[in-house]
Amino acid sequence: MSILVVGTIALDTIETPWEKADQVLGGSATYISLAARPLVNPVGVTAVIGHDFPEEYTKLLQSNDLDLSGVQHIRDQDTFAWGGSYRENLNTRDTIFTHLNVLAGFRPVVPDKYVDSNVLCLGNLDPKIQSDALNQVSEKIFVACDTMNYWIQNTQVELKEIFQRIDCLVINDEEAHQITNEYNLFTAARRVLELGPDILIIKKGEHGAMLFVEEQIFVVPGFPLEYVQDPTGAGDAFLGAFAGSLAQQSYIGLDALKRGIIYGCTVASFCVEAMGPHKLNQLPITDIEERVRSFQGITQWGALHEQTGV
């Protein structure tokens, strides 16, 4: 039982209405792998960092027992850097800068050990890099893939090729609209599934997630939180925990997918409680399980009909 994560490791500059922090550990591979790790072992990370990547961050990732053997270290360039700013309701984010740096020339090399993983998480990346990674793994791997507005807009052909090769696409509602030009998510989902993926998950931030597979639908609301510090990485954390949960199952049917979404929403809810990925740092499985139970408690329907008699 193992999962392979191919994505980015970044140094982020994050601005919320209340604070600004830079050189925050970030990147899709960071969030995905940290989120998956309580649920599955080993988690192999295939990514790239630059000469300025702080040693303390390497130690943090190692202390979570992530397998970093697939992480390339480029000595003459900076790590991928991203800057974003959240507006007051935290649901809207503006990208302030994206400096690809080492990411520009990234050619992923999947360690042999992960060629036959249970699940491959393709974090948000240039579809050409995602394709490169797909070419290196077994056909039998379950592939869950994320993307973003930039690739949807600029690399439509490559992205559509990716859609034909993956099992599960995990995107948010804005991306669903951007791909299909539909606001109605049900309609958008139908159109996306026609493009290739067998399974589609639409993440709706604080409003939860929707699963579409073979005419089946599953919807789950967001886990309500009193305090949200930083939404960065929540979508990646969702993907990681979804994948980690799937990796535990011997058969990926509807129940396993539902479970994956529940764990995805749950771990994403931890992610947003701290700046960057810090809440995911060695997040105890017992905390996750407790919140899953709490989540079940607040979503469980009571008796629809009054009990009569004794």
Added chain:
Amino acid sequence: MSILVVGTIALDTIETPWEKADQVLGGSATYISLAARPLVNPVGVTAVIGHDFPEEYTKLLQSNDLDLSGVQHIRDQDTFAWGGSYRENLNTRDTIFTHLNVLAGFRPVVPDKYVDSNVLCLGNLDPKIQSDALNQVSEKIFVACDTMNYWIQNTQVELKEIFQRIDCLVINDEEAHQITNEYNLFTAARRVLELGPDILIIKKGEHGAMLFVEEQIFVVPGFPLEYVQDPTGAGDAFLGAFAGSLAQQSYIGLDALKRGIIYGCTVASFCVEAMGPHKLNQLPITDIEERVRSFQGITQWGALHEQTGV
């Protein structure tokens, strides 16, 4: 078993990205009472109409077996008229005009028969009118109340008095923010409950609803629809079906409130499928029950742990 609805009856002008219709039957009392009627009988409507209210609309309401004995007919003024326009994603609405007309001088008169109803729905109205209605009913009635941005902004004192007198406040997420200045709904809910209501329901449109009562929370996602024609009245339909469901229960505890929310979301999902309230016109209870089962099916968690052994 009966419910009393105090609200507006209106002639609406509704514009969506695809069509424009005027003289559409509308008003909170219209939507609330039509939504409640499949679930409870009698439904007493206390409202006011003007000389221009079409006879065909009176017949429509009568054909749904609503008790219109509390509807005043003012011969020398026009019916309350509202105009709204929805943007492309249907989640944002601009009010184009509000002509109070007969509503300006409305003094509700609750028929004796409804003074002791199970549930009173106070549809969106001037809090002074809501207060007037409250003064006429039994203390034992369960009161569910709606409001809107206009009253939140302009009649804060009167509204806070209402909050202290009602059992359940039913508002949407924007209104929750407006009342408390909080974007976080969990925090907003705490603050609203401090203002007086024992129970708070926050409606989130296509994203479902949240219940807050005595430290308990219940969240339900929206029922996903492929086709939405007109969102007008969905919130009122929610309130009506919520109330209708509650009226069926001998004890209004957590299970009854959850059930009310489920029926509320379900009937609201019918409401948006047609222009105005027309989908609610004689909506069969069997259709509602079928959709509740469908709703349960798409929200029900599967097994969280794989079955092992035989």
